[in-house]
Amino acid sequence: MADIAFLLLIFFLVTTTIETDSGLNRKLPPMEDVVDPPIIKERNIFSVVVNKFNQLLVEEKPLELAQLREEAVKFLDNGGGKGEEACSYCLGKRNSDSSDNPEKAVISLKNDRETDYKVYIAVQNELVAAYNVLRNREFKRLNPNLGLDFVQADKIYNDPRTSVSEKERLKPLLSEVKTLFPQKLSEAEPSKTN
Amino acid sequence: MSKFKKKKGGELPAISTASLPDIVFMLLFFFMVATVMRDSTLMVSNTLPAADQVQKLDKKDRVMYIYAGKPSMRYQDKFGTQARIQLNDKFATVQDVAAFVLAEKASKRQELQNVLTTALKVDGDTKMGLISDIKQELRKVNALKINYTTRIGDYKQNVK
Numbered sequence: 576m577a578d579i580a581f582l583l584l585i586f587f588l589v590t591t592t593i594e595t596d597s598g599l600n601r602k603l604p605p606m607e608d609v610v611d612p613p614i615i616k617e618r619n620i621f622s623v624v625v626n627k628f629n630q631l632l633v634e635e636k637p638l639e640l641a642q643l644r645e646e647a648v649k650f651l652d653n654g655g656g657k658g659e660e661a662c663s664y665c666l667g668k669r670n671s672d673s674s675d676n677p678e679k680a681v682i683s684l685k686n687d688r689e690t691d692y693k694v695y696i697a698v699q700n701e702l703v704a705a706y707n708v709l710r711n712r713e714f715k716r717l718n719p720n721l722g723l724d725f726v727q728a729d730k731i732y733n734d735p736r737t738s739v740s741e742k743e744r745l746k747p748l749l750s751e752v753k754t755l756f757p758q759k760l761s762e763a764e765p766s767k768t769n
Numbered sequence: 770m771s772k773f774k775k776k777k778g779g780e781l782p783a784i785s786t787a788s789l790p791d792i793v794f795m796l797l798f799f800f801m802v803a804t805v806m807r808d809s810t811l812m813v814s815n816t817l818p819a820a821d822q823v824q825k826l827d828k829k830d831r832v833m834y835i836y837a838g839k840p841s842m843r844y845q846d847k848f849g850t851q852a853r854i855q856l857n858d859k860f861a862t863v864q865d866v867a868a869f870v871l872a873e874k875a876s877k878r879q880e881l882q883n884v885l886t887t888a889l890k891v892d893g894d895t896k897m898g899l900i901s902d903i904k905q906e907l908r909k910v911n912a913l914k915i916n917y918t919t920r921i922g923d924y925k926q927n928v929k
Contacts (some may be wrong), residue, residue: 578786588800596832596888597823598918612875629928640928688898692891693901693927695817695915700820700924707822726822735827740852765901 593619599699604761618672619679621650625698629687640697647705649673651680651756663715677709677756685763699717714752725752774914813838813855819895819922826916827887831881832874835866837899838892853897854903863899866906876914893927 623643624632631638633646654665656675665676674680682702686695707726714725721728730739733744781922805922826832836855840848844860854861874882887907890898907915 578789581790581797585793585796587778587801590795593831594824596890596916596918597921598826598888598916599820600821600886600911600914600916603908603915605905605911605912605913615920663772686897688896688901690897691893692897693893695897696818696820696893696919697788697924697927699917700822700919703822727803730825733824733827765897 581703581740599696601699601760606620607714613689615679615681616675618655618673619681621647621674621680621682623682623684623698624703625684625686625690625694627687631698639702640694643698643701644704644708647682647702648708650682651705651734654710655682664716679760681761683763686765690765703758704731706756707755710752714756718748718752721748727748730743778834783820794886799841805880808901810858811836811855812841812844812858812860812867813853814841814892815892816893817920818923819926820919821921823919823921824916826886826918831877831884832886832888832916833870834888834890835869836890837903838895852892854899863902863906866903870907875881884914885912886911886916888918890917890918 599673611763622632622634626632631640631643633643638646649667651667652665653667653670653673654662654676655669655671655673656662656668656679660675660679662676662678667673684698686698711724711726714723714728724732728745728749732742732749732767812897815836815838834864837852838855839845839850839852847855848860854863854866856865870887877885889900889903904915907913
């Protein structure tokens, strides 16, 4: 009897895995001051402001959080540029008041010091989701036979159990899509509430 | 009549199980010794916000944790209800973050020192001011890779 109990004990010891954390990965800008900041045209900036009452102001207009993803996708996918700045893979409206191409498009996020962290995370989540929507689309277009989308492929790539050869195979595919839709998310210093 | 008659019907002798407990104990001790658990006790309330566009934070050896939030119930008499930072097992101020990051960095293996991620485990009700201050400190010591640790769930839970 004791043996059975011990066997069970060891079975569970071996099979339980300790939960790993997950979250939104971000990269902070380095501290050095940029000597001359690049000039970005107004139409290439998608401004998102969150105030101390956790309300959203997107492109100078109040917006519900539920619509943020859609608006961000529209902005990034617009492809309004002409000639050299044209975007061949964008499916947007080619509006001349919105971004030229995903390479140029910058999302600018500004929050107040009194903004709640959970709202900030929700906004971040939606902006990352917008990028993921577009990256998924491009990944599927470029690799129709793989049966994966960008997020799944990225997950496999980052899994430590994936074999090296598999990683080598996925790496160029992922970075190709990343250059089509680079994540350009800039955060301003939070404003003080007075 | 013979006393040494061979037994008929070759029954297999039962395998002795006397050593089984020893084997089992050996296994038990091996796994007990080989398992590493590392967790600091939380002194702040820590209800993480929900997000669904998350990436896993594997490879625990290259992660350092910064906790923030309101002090838990039993510390509130002493430390009040203002959101605070917790580093390892102690409450800390924003100025301590840089030193903590450098100390953590120095304690890791050489090849990992440049690929460290800072996981921010922050309570959902904390104000962004504190988090911005932490981020500024992290930028000062060049710890640029961060991860906002979240629960997996729909973002709408955050804005109720």
